[in-house]
Amino acid sequence: VLVFLALIPGAVLAKDSIVLGFSQVGAESEWRTANTQSIKEAATQEGITLKFSDAQQKQENQIKAIRSFIAQRVNVIAFSPVVETGWEPVLREAKAARIPVILTDRAVSVKDESLWLSFLGSDFVEEGRRAAKWLVGYAPIQELAAKGEVNIVELQGTVGSAPAIDRKKGFEEVLKDQPKFKIIRSQTGDFTRAKGKEVMEAFLKAEGKKINVLYAHNDDMAIGAIQAIEEAGLKPGKDVIIVSIDAVKGAFEAMIAGKLNCTVECNPQLGPQLMRLVKDVVAGKQVPRRIVTQESVFPQESAAREFPNRKY
Numbered sequence: 195v196l197v198f199l200a201l202i203p204g205a206v207l208a209k210d211s212i213v214l215g216f217s218q219v220g221a222e223s224e225w226r227t228a229n230t231q232s233i234k235e236a237a238t239q240e241g242i243t244l245k246f247s248d249a250q251q252k253q254e255n256q257i258k259a260i261r262s263f264i265a266q267r268v269n270v271i272a273f274s275p276v277v278e279t280g281w282e283p284v285l286r287e288a289k290a291a292r293i294p295v296i297l298t299d300r301a302v303s304v305k306d307e308s309l310w311l312s313f314l315g316s317d318f319v320e321e322g323r324r325a326a327k328w329l330v331g332y333a334p335i336q337e338l339a340a341k342g343e344v345n346i347v348e349l350q351g352t353v354g355s356a357p358a359i360d361r362k363k364g365f366e367e368v369l370k371d372q373p374k375f376k377i378i379r380s381q382t383g384d385f386t387r388a389k390g391k392e393v394m395e396a397f398l399k400a401e402g403k404k405i406n407v408l409y410a411h412n413d414d415m416a417i418g419a420i421q422a423i424e425e426a427g428l429k430p431g432k433d434v435i436i437v438s439i440d441a442v443k444g445a446f447e448a449m450i451a452g453k454l455n456c457t458v459e460c461n462p463q464l465g466p467q468l469m470r471l472v473k474d475v476v477a478g479k480q481v482p483r484r485i486v487t488q489e490s491v492f493p494q495e496s497a498a499r500e501f502p503n504r505k506y
C-alpha cells in the first residue's frame with residue numbers, strides 16, 4: 195500500500211502532514227495580501243497541508259468555507275473573521291465535529307468561549323491609542339490646538355470588524371482628555387483605496403479647508419484619500435495631517451514623499467506563529483488563549499531610514 199501511496203504526488207505528505215483549513219477575509223489591502231503570503235509561506239515551510247479560501251470580504255463565504263473544512267475533516271480550522279458577530283452556528287458545528295478553531299488577526303464576539311481555542315493578532319485598541327498619542331504630540335498640531343480647534347475626519351475600517359471598532363475606541367479614549375480635538379466626520383471606507391478616496395472626496399466637499407487631520411484605520415484608505423486631497427488642490431501631509439495604521443510599503447513611500455505623517459504598525463506576518471500554534475494544538479499541548487503581536491509606530495522622519503528594513 196505504501197508503494198501505491200508513494201506513487202500519488204503529495205499523497206504520502208497528505209497522509210502524514212497536518213491539514214489546516216484557513217478562511218481569509220479577502221484581498222482588500224496591502225496588509226491582507228502580505229498576511230496571506232505569510233500564511234502560505236509558513237505552511238509550506240512547516241510541511242502543513244493548507245486548504246486556503248478567500249472570502250472576498252463576505253461573511254457568508256467564510257461560513258461556507260468553514261463548513262467545507264468540517265466536511266473535509268481537516269485537523270485544525272483557522273480564520274480571520276471579517277466581522278465580530280454571526281459565528282455561533284458554524285463554530286458550534288466545528289465543535290461538534292471536534293475540530294479545534296484558531297482565530298488570527300481579528301476577533302469574534304461569542305458567548306460560548308469554548309468555540310475557539312486561541313486568538314493570535316494585534317491589539318487594535320492600542321493601535322488606535324498610539325495613533326492619537328502621536329497626533330496630540332505632533333508639534334504642528336500642538337500649535338494649531340493652541341490657537342483653536344483641531345478638526346479631524348475619520349475613515350473607518352469595515353463596519354462591524356474588530357479593527358474598525360477597536361481602532362476607533364482607542365483613538366477616542368486618548369482624545370477624551372483633549373477638548374480641542376474634534377472628530378467632525380466619520381465614515382467607513384471598508385479598508386480599500388478606492389472607497390477611501392471616494393469618502394474623502396465627500397468629506398472635502400462638505401468640510402473643505404476646515405479639515406486639519408485625517409485619521410484612517412488603514413494605510414490603503416489613507417493612500418486613496420491622499421489622491422482626493424491632491425485633486426482638491428490641497429497638500430496631503432501639510433494642509434491635511436494624516437495618520438493611519440498598518441505600516442505597509444505604500445505608507446512608507448507616501449511618508450518619504452511627505453504626503454503621510456505617521457503610520458502605526460499592524461504586523462501581518464502571523465504565518466510562522468500560526469503554524470507553531472497549529473502543531474502544538476495537534477500535539478495536544480496547552481496553547482495560550484491570547485497571543486498579541488509586537489508592533490511599533492513610524493513617524494515620517496523615520497520613514498527613509500526604516501524603509502529598507504521593511505518586509506511587507
Ligand code: GZL
Binds near residue numbers: 226300357440460
Ligand atoms: C488588521 C487587519 C486589517 C488591516 C487592513 O489586523 O484586519 O484588515 O488593518 C486589512 O489593512 O484590510
